[in-house]
Amino acid sequence: MSENKIPYKIYLSEDEIPQAWYNLRADMKVKPAPLLNPGTGKPLTAEEMSGIFCEELVAQELDNDTAFIPIPEEIRDFYKMYRPAPLVRAYCLEEALGTPAKIYYKFEGNNTSGSHKLNSAIAQAYYAKKQGLKGVTTETGAGQWGTALSMACAYLGLDCKVFMVKVSYEQKPFRREVMRTYGADVTPSPSTTTNVGRKILEAHPGTTGSLGCAISEAVEVATSNPGYRYVLGSVLNQVLLHQSVIGLEAKAALDKYGVKPDIIIGCAGGGSNLGGLIAPFMGEKLRGEKDYRIIAVEPASCPSFTRGKFAYDFCDTGMICPLAKMYTLGAGFIPSPNHAGGLRFHGMSSTLSQLYHDGYMEATSVEQTAVFEAAERFARVEGILPAPESAHAIRVAIDEALKCKETGEEKTILFGLTGTGYFDMVAYQKYNDGLMSDYIPTDEDLAAGLSALPVVPGQE
Numbered sequence: 001m002s003e004n005k006i007p008y009k010i011y012l013s014e015d016e017i018p019q020a021w022y023n024l025r026a027d028m029k030v031k032p033a034p035l036l037n038p039g040t041g042k043p044l045t046a047e048e049m050s051g052i053f054c055e056e057l058v059a060q061e062l063d064n065d066t067a068f069i070p071i072p073e074e075i076r077d078f079y080k081m082y083r084p085a086p087l088v089r090a091y092c093l094e095e096a097l098g099t100p101a102k103i104y105y106k107f108e109g110n111n112t113s114g115s116h117k118l119n120s121a122i123a124q125a126y127y128a129k130k131q132g133l134k135g136v137t138t139e140t141g142a143g144q145w146g147t148a149l150s151m152a153c154a155y156l157g158l159d160c161k162v163f164m165v166k167v168s169y170e171q172k173p174f175r176r177e178v179m180r181t182y183g184a185d186v187t188p189s190p191s192t193t194t195n196v197g198r199k200i201l202e203a204h205p206g207t208t209g210s211l212g213c214a215i216s217e218a219v220e221v222a223t224s225n226p227g228y229r230y231v232l233g234s235v236l237n238q239v240l241l242h243q244s245v246i247g248l249e250a251k252a253a254l255d256k257y258g259v260k261p262d263i264i265i266g267c268a269g270g271g272s273n274l275g276g277l278i279a280p281f282m283g284e285k286l287r288g289e290k291d292y293r294i295i296a297v298e299p300a301s302c303p304s305f306t307r308g309k310f311a312y313d314f315c316d317t318g319m320i321c322p323l324a325k326m327y328t329l330g331a332g333f334i335p336s337p338n339h340a341g342g343l344r345f346h347g348m349s350s351t352l353s354q355l356y357h358d359g360y361m362e363a364t365s366v367e368q369t370a371v372f373e374a375a376e377r378f379a380r381v382e383g384i385l386p387a388p389e390s391a392h393a394i395r396v397a398i399d400e401a402l403k404c405k406e407t408g409e410e411k412t413i414l415f416g417l418t419g420t421g422y423f424d425m426v427a428y429q430k431y432n433d434g435l436m437s438d439y440i441p442t443d444e445d446l447a448a449g450l451s452a453l454p455v456v457p458g459q460e
């Protein structure tokens, strides 16, 4: 098909929503390291995990071998409310940049929660419901995960308790109210409602909170209330699995027109959207069938891949969660309060960490003023107001397209546009008022967190 026949938006039909999630781990020669029990230093058993997570999700978490896991019909029905998500050819952006590069983005913001997180929220809520649970607990940072989970729980009639990082709870009242409208119970974290929250508040009075704190609180509530389990919106293998619908759809849409991306770019917080977007492409790369350049983009103020250590660490500040082997800045790491763009988790998916460690992907970090500059440029030509998280990927997509302009190369770039930024207007306001600044942590800033990594027997 000739190049100029490619439509602005490539839509798939409802029937083309994937029938199965693709489990990237099945094609990895070196599997991601298992979660460890922090008490024994031994891999967490399914039984130990099932006190925290739903049973079916535990099975998915531990499954390193099954390549395709069928998506239950009930979940596909829910997906039909907002999927397939469009794959967009960014003709207007290409023209504005004057680049010979061809830019595509997979837009995941076409649902009320405004991000890709709904893809995993509905799956996790579904398995909790199927197990006969009363409800689920979770943490949320900027609020997208909490919003998505509230929507999924409302749909299935499950109770939903959300611990929201305090700074976001205060800065993003509208997201909080969306969650409450869907019936969720929202508590600013750290709070005085949990033991771990009280401990953290005692040690750091006036803290603005972190995802790590909120996770500790949510896990405590799940494990101390019968009929509740904890669910997590990123980082875990199961979340990457659910998010593979992003990549499977993107690849199906590109395949229709015989387009093969040269570069695939995604923002990386805990790694779920990137893990999902790259899944089928990385599968081909791992099997030696095709090659792609894959780039993870993180904030310079929270640089887990680019400046963290690949080591076992806690996922939470309270150190009650299992240990995960990942690129981490240390569980005590809290990004500077002027950091406005999300992606503030101290660690990174074990799966992506292993792939990065083994050289299958690259990572780069960008400063937030440059991110918002890219967001503004994108919004003005492509029309969509991007989430600041997504704008990290836009920044690098633009930079790569501008390199093509210099060299004359007609590379094809695919990036993940994970969500919309309507609830991020405090950050946009800062940028518009010229009050946004960049803070890059010094080596000394990072040293404290990195030197406090737990010592795990056999992993020193």
Ligand SMILES: *Cc1c(COP(=O)(O)O)cnc(C)c1O
Pocket: 114, 115, 116, 117, 144, 145, 233, 234, 235, 267, 268, 269, 270, 271, 272, 273, 274, 342, 343, 387, 389, 390, 418, 419, 420
């Ligand atoms: C949560 C979120 C991210 C980052 O999370 P990942 O797990 O790394 O994908 C990126 N973009 C948006 C819009 C989000 O809501």
